[in-house]
Amino acid sequence: MIKQLLGGLLLIATTAFSQQKVSDMETIQQQNKAAIIHFYEDILNQRKFAQLDGLISLEYANSQGGSGIQGFIQSAQTVLQSFPDAQWSLSLVMAEGDKVFVKQTMQGTHQNTFQHIAPTHKAVTSEGTAIYTFKNGKIISHEVQTDRLGFLQQLGAIPADITSTNKRNQVYFIDKFIVPSAAISEFTQKMNYNRTFIQKLEGFMGDKVFQHQEPNGQYSVITVATWKNQECLDNAKTQVQAEYKRIGFNPAGFYQQLHIQMERGIYQGND
Structure with a gap:
């Protein structure tokens, strides 16, 4: 009887402890959500960047090599320099868990140069997603994905209508590079060789190239190559690889050696 009683008490205690852990996690998640909403509505939209000290962890780091408060906000500040009225x-x-996912929309007017694109004074809209990771109530990392193609189209950097009959099959090969300042000369040399x-x-x-130096000294470089169709692009890839082999160039090793980061996207018009 005593064993049964002790077993029942232990079960009750274990259940209560588990329920408390779930409740605590839900509370933390709600606090993290509230922090992100506060970031967008107050800090970002109202430019109250002094409040970032209470939101960004000293451990913050991102995939572009940024760290601390400046590393967190530098991309947004770059946008704000070109789109001062951005919201x-x-x-x-x-x-x-420890992550907050958002779907975001930025609207602003292109009033100053953006990655070598002269001011167009056009109102643009950019949609995207972001994932923020928290630790002890503060952000320690985040990743943002945006519609780069649509953004460049709105600025007139590439054709806006890729679905017309004569452009329907065209393929846009878009690469984004994050290049350390010490590597920009060698990178540019290789890029120009490839373009030629x-x-x-x-x-x-x-093709077009857009380049911008970030506040931390790194360069953001976007290349856009347009091909007649997917078949032409596939053939070009084969020939480029053959040329790399002929000259003894290993792109992956080159990027790794110079600490260059790359993102790639391929876009095609739809019927």
Whole structure:
């Protein structure tokens, strides 16, 4: 009887402890969500950046090499330099564990140069997603993904109508590089070699390069190459790889050696 009683008390205690842990986690998640909403509505939209001290952890670091408060806010400050009236809104905020996921929309007017694109004074809208990771109530990392193609189209950097009959099959090959300042000269040399080579290939329609130096000294470089269709792009990839082999160039090793980060996107018009 005593054993049964002790067993029952232990079960009750264990259940109560588990329920308390769940309750505590839900509370933390709600606090993290509230912190992100506060960041967008007050700190970002009202430019109250002094309040970041209470939101960003000293341990903060991102994939672009940024750290601390400046590393966290530098991308937004770059946008604000070119779009001084920019405002962000949230259509979705979800919390799970130590992470908060948001769907965001930025609206602003292109009033100053943005990555070598002269002011167009156009009103633009950029949609995207972001994931924020918390530790002890503060952000320690975050990742943002935006519609880069749509953004460049709105600025007129690439054609806005890629679905017309004569452009329906065109493919846009877009790379974004984060290049340390010490590596920009060597990177530019390799990039120009590649641009010269692909311009001679069948199906090449044109290319553009956008470059901007971030506050931390790193360079953000976006390259946009337009191809007649996917087949031409695939053939070009094969020929580029053959050329790299001929000259003994290993892109992956090159990026790793110079600490260059790359993101790639391929976009095509739809019927």
